[in-house]
Amino acid sequence: MEDIGFLGMGIMGKAMAINLLRHGFKVTVWNRTLSRCDELLDHGASIGQTPGAVLNKCKYTIAMLSDPAAALSVVFDKDGVLEQACTGKAYIDMSTVDADTSSKISEAITLKGGRFLEAPVSGSKKPAEDGQLVILAAGEKALYEEALPAFDVIGKKSFFLGQVGNGARMKLVVNMIMGSMINAFSEGLVLADKSGLNPQTLLDVLDLGAIANPMFKLKGPTMIQNSYSPAFPLKHQQKDMRLALALGDENAVSMPVAAAANEAFKKALSVELGDLDFSAVHEIVKGAQHPL
Numbered sequence: 608m609e610d611i612g613f614l615g616m617g618i619m620g621k622a623m624a625i626n627l628l629r630h631g632f633k634v635t636v637w638n639r640t641l642s643r644c645d646e647l648l649d650h651g652a653s654i655g656q657t658p659g660a661v662l663n664k665c666k667y668t669i670a671m672l673s674d675p676a677a678a679l680s681v682v683f684d685k686d687g688v689l690e691q692a693c694t695g696k697a698y699i700d701m702s703t704v705d706a707d708t709s710s711k712i713s714e715a716i717t718l719k720g721g722r723f724l725e726a727p728v729s730g731s732k733k734p735a736e737d738g739q740l741v742i743l744a745a746g747e748k749a750l751y752e753e754a755l756p757a758f759d760v761i762g763k764k765s766f767f768l769g770q771v772g773n774g775a776r777m778k779l780v781v782n783m784i785m786g787s788m789i790n791a792f793s794e795g796l797v798l799a800d801k802s803g804l805n806p807q808t809l810l811d812v813l814d815l816g817a818i819a820n821p822m823f824k825l826k827g828p829t830m831i832q833n834s835y836s837p838a839f840p841l842k843h844q845q846k847d848m849r850l851a852l853a854l855g856d857e858n859a860v861s862m863p864v865a866a867a868a869n870e871a872f873k874k875a876l877s878v879e880l881g882d883l884d885f886s887a888v889h890e891i892v893k894g895a896q897h898p899l
């Protein structure tokens with residue numbers, strides 16, 4: 608698996624492609640805003656002019672795109688992946704999407720003789736830079752096994768979860784929990800502050816107890832400084848809450864905590880915090896204490 612195509616040079620795609628290049632893979636990159644590929648030239652990448660051109664050149668193509676609309680557009684639009692899908696071509700979509708989107712893509716590609724794996728990831732900008740992602744793959748098992756040398760560079764652990772859709776579902780469950788947790792954490796920071804406690808001391812206490820976790824440790828110090836440089840953009844976290852709630856609807860699972868968290872993310876989007884880190888929901892939680 609030496610020659611790899613990579614579609615989507617956003618926060619995650621760029622870091623993952625650079626890691627592959629560092630480890631000796633030949634990588635051909637494409638991004639909708641093509642100029643964002645230029646930086647990859649310094650790392651030894653080639654540039655493809657369209658998703659179809661990348662697929663045409665490479666036996667294996669990975670995609671890391673923002674949402675279902677982007678994932679579908681890159682496959683089904685003109686000069687897209689589907690135009691070049693055929694026997695011997697493998698497509699690995701690592702974007703966070705819902706199971707229906709993934710299944711649509713899988714069906715279209717396999718109908719043309721192509722191969723498909725979904726492989727969303729858990730972990731953010733820093734784990735992507737450090738090759739420490741957790742990979743949640745589903746689809747063609749043989750393709751999963753062929754992809755492992757690349758997954759081992761990108762991630763610290765890969766799971767094969769069975770049929771297409773299971774990777775997407777697992778990722779949405781994980782991010783539903785994460786989105787609810789960041790809201791509860793934010794409320795705790797506000798409560799500590801308003802009741803006369805030092806939020807930094809709260810962080811120290813949390814870090815020593817049963818609910819210590821890497822997210823609180825990483826995001827806490829920046830949240831108390833109101834600093835939200837995007838590692839995981841809030842607009843993507845809201846997309847994940849929306850898709851997870853839809854999965855809850857499909858399965859008649861009541862999720863009032865996630866629904867409340869989703870409202871906070873929606874409010875954050877409405878005041879244009881979507882491009883900041885998802886921890887910027889803290890601004891909404893703080894603001895809720897001062898209704899106009």
Ligand SMILES: NC(=O)C1=CN([C@@H]2O[C@H](COP(=O)(O)OP(=O)(O)OC[C@H]3O[C@@H](n4cnc5c(N)ncnc54)[C@H](OP(=O)(O)O)[C@@H]3O)[C@@H](O)[C@H]2O)C=CC1
Pocket residue numbers: 614615616617618619620638639640641643671672673674676677678680681701702703704728729730731732838839840843844
């Ligand atoms: N950041 C994180 O911590 C993590 C993100 N994820 C998931 O990974 C995916 C990518 O995230 P991230 O890199 O942070 O996102 P970014 O917003 O940084 O990048 C999004 C990418 O999608 C492309 N894109 C958006 N819309 C379209 C479209 N209609 N057609 C073609 N390309 C499009 C963008 O291209 P352009 O440059 O032209 O806008 C860009 O390459 C998302 O699904 C996210 O939920 C998963 C784990 C962690």
Ligand SMILES: O=CC(=O)O
Pocket residue numbers: 728729730731782839
């Ligand atoms: O999807 C985001 C992450 O941190 O994982």
